[in-house]
Amino acid sequence: MFRSFSETVFLCYKACVGGGVDIGTAQDIAVSTTLIGTYQNEIFGQLPDLISAPQNKQHITNTFSKTANFESVLAVHNGLFLADCLQSNLLEEIKIKEIDNILLFVGICLHLVTEFSWDILIDDKFVVRISNKNLSADLAFLASGGAKNITIQKSDETNKSLIHLKPTSTIFIDAENWHALNRLAAHTYVDETMHSRISGAGAGLTDND
Amino acid sequence: MTLPVSHTLNDAHSLAQLPAQIRQASMVMRLSRLGSFFPTRLSFMRVLIRQLAEQKSVLKTQTWSLDKNGFGRAVLSINLFGREYSLIAFTQPLSDENRTDRVIAEAWDSTYVLYDGIPETEDLDRLEQQVPNQEAGRYSDKELVLSRANKSVRLFQHVVDQLSEGKQPDFDLIKSTGYLMRTTAVYGNGKFGIADRAKIAKRNGMSGPFQIEMLAVYLIREFTHRLVEHIAKCKSPKNACLLSDKLKRYLGIGNSTGLGMAPFLVSHPVLLNNWMLARETAIANMRSIHLLDQTQKTHITKLYYRAKNHLSQWQTTDITQTKKISCLRQEWQKIEPIFLDKIENEYPLEELVQLTNSYSLEMQELMVSLIVEIGGDEIDQLTHCMTSDISPYILPNMSLKFLKNIIKQQFNWALSIDFSQADENHQFWYTSATKLEPRLGERYSEDGAEKEQPLDIAKQVQALNSELEKHDDHQITAIFILKHPEFRYIIKRIQTASWAPYGEIQDNLIGKNCKPIDMLRCKLSFFGAAKFDPKSDRWTRITLYQGAPTASELRYSDADNWWLPVLE
Numbered sequence: 001m002f003r004s005f006s007e008t009v010f011l012c013y014k015a016c017v018g019g020g021v022d023i024g025t026a027q028d029i030a031v032s033t034t035l036i037g038t039y040q041n042e043i044f045g046q047l048p049d050l051i052s053a054p055q056n057k058q059h060i061t062n063t064f065s066k067t068a069n070f071e072s073v074l075a076v077h078n079g080l081f082l083a084d085c086l087q088s089n090l091l092e093e094i095k096i097k098e099i100d101n102i103l104l105f106v107g108i109c110l111h112l113v114t115e116f117s118w119d120i121l122i123d124d125k126f127v128v129r130i131s132n133k134n135l136s137a138d139l140a141f142l143a144s145g146g147a148k149n150i151t152i153q154k155s156d157e158t159n160k161s162l163i164h165l166k167p168t169s170t171i172f173i174d175a176e177n178w179h180a181l182n183r184l185a186a187h188t189y190v191d192e193t194m195h196s197r198i199s200g201a202g203a204g205l206t207d208n209d
Numbered sequence: 210m211t212l213p214v215s216h217t218l219n220d221a222h223s224l225a226q227l228p229a230q231i232r233q234a235s236m237v238m239r240l241s242r243l244g245s246f247f248p249t250r251l252s253f254m255r256v257l258i259r260q261l262a263e264q265k266s267v268l269k270t271q272t273w274s275l276d277k278n279g280f281g282r283a284v285l286s287i288n289l290f291g292r293e294y295s296l297i298a299f300t301q302p303l304s305d306e307n308r309t310d311r312v313i314a315e316a317w318d319s320t321y322v323l324y325d326g327i328p329e330t331e332d333l334d335r336l337e338q339q340v341p342n343q344e345a346g347r348y349s350d351k352e353l354v355l356s357r358a359n360k361s362v363r364l365f366q367h368v369v370d371q372l373s374e375g376k377q378p379d380f381d382l383i384k385s386t387g388y389l390m391r392t393t394a395v396y397g398n399g400k401f402g403i404a405d406r407a408k409i410a411k412r413n414g415m416s417g418p419f420q421i422e423m424l425a426v427y428l429i430r431e432f433t434h435r436l437v438e439h440i441a442k443c444k445s446p447k448n449a450c451l452l453s454d455k456l457k458r459y460l461g462i463g464n465s466t467g468l469g470m471a472p473f474l475v476s477h478p479v480l481l482n483n484w485m486l487a488r489e490t491a492i493a494n495m496r497s498i499h500l501l502d503q504t505q506k507t508h509i510t511k512l513y514y515r516a517k518n519h520l521s522q523w524q525t526t527d528i529t530q531t532k533k534i535s536c537l538r539q540e541w542q543k544i545e546p547i548f549l550d551k552i553e554n555e556y557p558l559e560e561l562v563q564l565t566n567s568y569s570l571e572m573q574e575l576m577v578s579l580i581v582e583i584g585g586d587e588i589d590q591l592t593h594c595m596t597s598d599i600s601p602y603i604l605p606n607m608s609l610k611f612l613k614n615i616i617k618q619q620f621n622w623a624l625s626i627d628f629s630q631a632d633e634n635h636q637f638w639y640t641s642a643t644k645l646e647p648r649l650g651e652r653y654s655e656d657g658a659e660k661e662q663p664l665d666i667a668k669q670v671q672a673l674n675s676e677l678e679k680h681d682d683h684q685i686t687a688i689f690i691l692k693h694p695e696f697r698y699i700i701k702r703i704q705t706a707s708w709a710p711y712g713e714i715q716d717n718l719i720g721k722n723c724k725p726i727d728m729l730r731c732k733l734s735f736f737g738a739a740k741f742d743p744k745s746d747r748w749t750r751i752t753l754y755q756g757a758p759t760a761s762e763l764r765y766s767d768a769d770n771w772w773l774p775v776l777e
Contacts, residue, residue: 006399023663024697084687088606189642190657200648202747207310208362
């Protein structure tokens with residue numbers, strides 16, 4: 001079924017929170033997921049597993065270097081930090097040995113990294129460029145999930161081999177994927193009691209004025 | 210008193226340079242003051258009506274397929290900046306026991322969508338299967354707003370009966386009710402598959418906040434006027450008369466608003482900041498006017514007396530609000546001779562504001578709304594500053610020293626709350642599993658607090674502040690959040706406050722003393738509502754578009770002159 005951008009962001013946010021992600025991260029992951037989802041891919045089917053991945057905290061030991069290496073990155077739990085580092089110019093190049101979802105990470109960069117243009121290489125192959133919220137990519141990239149040997153570096157914008165992609169205004173999301181997100185979101189809702197039904201909203205049950 | 214630099218309304222001055230007299234966020238953003246707001250000429254309904262009037266918009270009935278009881282479907286369309294927008298209405302019988310204004314309702318007297326363009330018959334057939342189901346239906350991006358409304362049982366049938374006998378309805382009943390139907394939800398921005406705001410945000414006439422929702426409500430009001438006339442005519446074709454223009458203008462559209470509106474102000478701090486900053490800039494600009502010309506003196510005097518009459522017609526059964534209205538009537542009356550003197554002085558509007566400082570908050574806020582009302586185009590231009598699509602975001606390279614300073618300078622109100630006291634943690638905001646109705650619970654006696662919504666801003670500020678004390682001032686935010694991702698949300702808000710100072714309500718929203726009705730009134734005043742009629746401390750009725758020109762009156766030169774309407 002086709003979904004609006006707003007309702008998709010809302011459900012992804014609720015699903016993240018329902019899956020135990022903190023509020024601030026959930027907000028950014030929800031927007032990031034929806035942004036990359038507007039390029040028609042499988043991200044919404046992948047999100048529930050990404051949310052429930054056990055946390056794996058990253059560490060930066062040398063904050064004086066503009067380059068950092070990371071072993072195993074979880075997009076939901078670590079992706080925002082990497083994007084913050086790029087946006088703040090704390091890092092100019094990031095190398096990741098393994099990431100559980102490169103699509104979501106690109107979505108995070110689209111959402112949060114608005115300074116400079118960035119190229120993403122997988123196994124030294126140039127696959128994505130992000131520039132001022134615009135996405136250019138190798139079309140095969142949209143079928144990606146996990147990836148290994150990733151490099152994110154400032155772009156000199158000389159390589160023109162990628163296709164500039166246009167997002168859609170509404171998003172097709174498979175019913176099964178939508179329900180999976182809804183199941184996670186349901187953890188944020190409080191079951192009704194007779195007391196809460198009567199008093200929780202501060203209004204009566206009928207209104208015949 | 211320090212007087213500002215002299216200038217008149219006609220002096221150009223940059224909006225970027227804030228007037229010296231602007232009221233600070235620490236004064237304005239308190240619940241008690243927000244809960245005393247009145248509509249101003251910057252309110253969203255006023256903005257829409259000015260646009261409709263300037264564009265000479267014309268309302269057309271495209272479809273009118275209603276039976277003798279007024280059940281069926283109808284389409285009204287209106288043009289704005291070269292585009293057509295159509296209200297599609299479906300009406301049905303509803304038993305009294307099923308008439309509830311709450312989100313948990315499953316049936317309504319009437320349901321609506323605002324459609325982008327003129328709908329084809331296939332669109333109407335499709336929507337007839339969906340719209341009466343409201344949240345349970347499914348919509349496309351051709352639909353811009355989804356809404357529903359219930360009849361005022363006490364007034365609707367009376368008006369039909371009177372008109373069918375060729376008589377106008379009872380004047381006092383109209384005055385005490387003010388609407389034929391009241392909306393119980395007005396959904397926009399992508400809800401249930403309707404168009405995202407992004408689709409219309411850059412259109413002429415739609416860039417301001419809630420303009421498309423305000424247009425839908427305006428058309429619903431027009432529909433209700435036509436509906437009662439239609440049923441009366443069917444009931445007695447020979448005797449029925451039309452509703453008088455005067456009563457039509459006075460009959461607005463009611464609205465029931467509950468808790469759902471309150472979290473919006475918290476979850477949109479940049480938008481809230483922009484609304485408040487525009488409003489406060491308008492107030493400050495008016496306060497710095499050196500002298501009023503004769504036209505302005507005449508205008509403000511008329512408005513003073515109109516406000517006085519309006520207060521005399523403001524009725525509610527709520528005890529707290531009744532006391533406030535009573536106090537306000539006395540205070541407004543008391544300043545009458547002084548008011549007429551003051552407007553002759555230098556800096557008259559500043560003096561009027563100063564005059565009210567020793568009175569109630571409602572008095573203070575009524576006065577600032579009054580002085581803004583005599584502002585003209587220059588004030589109205591501020592409406593362009595009232596929108597925002599920006600959400601709070603992290604400034605990752607901000608030093609913790611800077612972050613700590615923002616807390617110290619702008620969140621002292623949060624640090625001063627003693628959360629070791631049970632009363633300060635008394636309430637929690639949550640979403641019910643039943644139709645996702647927003648509710649408020651008591652933390653110590655109800656289940657569900659572990660699922661509370663993040664409206665505990667002050668408490669989160671305190672938790673962050675404690676943790677920051679353990680970290681070096683030179684560390685940057687990105688590294689701190691790496692270690693403590695749980696603070697990402699509150700850090701975003703605090704950093705945002707450094708450039709959007711009016712974005713936070715500066716009170717404890719989970720405390721026992723928090724009255725959500727104050728948040729509702731704040732937001733509704735920005736819509737342009739008046740005559741707040743609280744039904745509890747978390748639920749209110751209001752009337753929208755009361756006194757506004759009807760579609761056939763948009764061409765009149767006084768189409769914008771309907772602040773605080775009076776039925777005379």
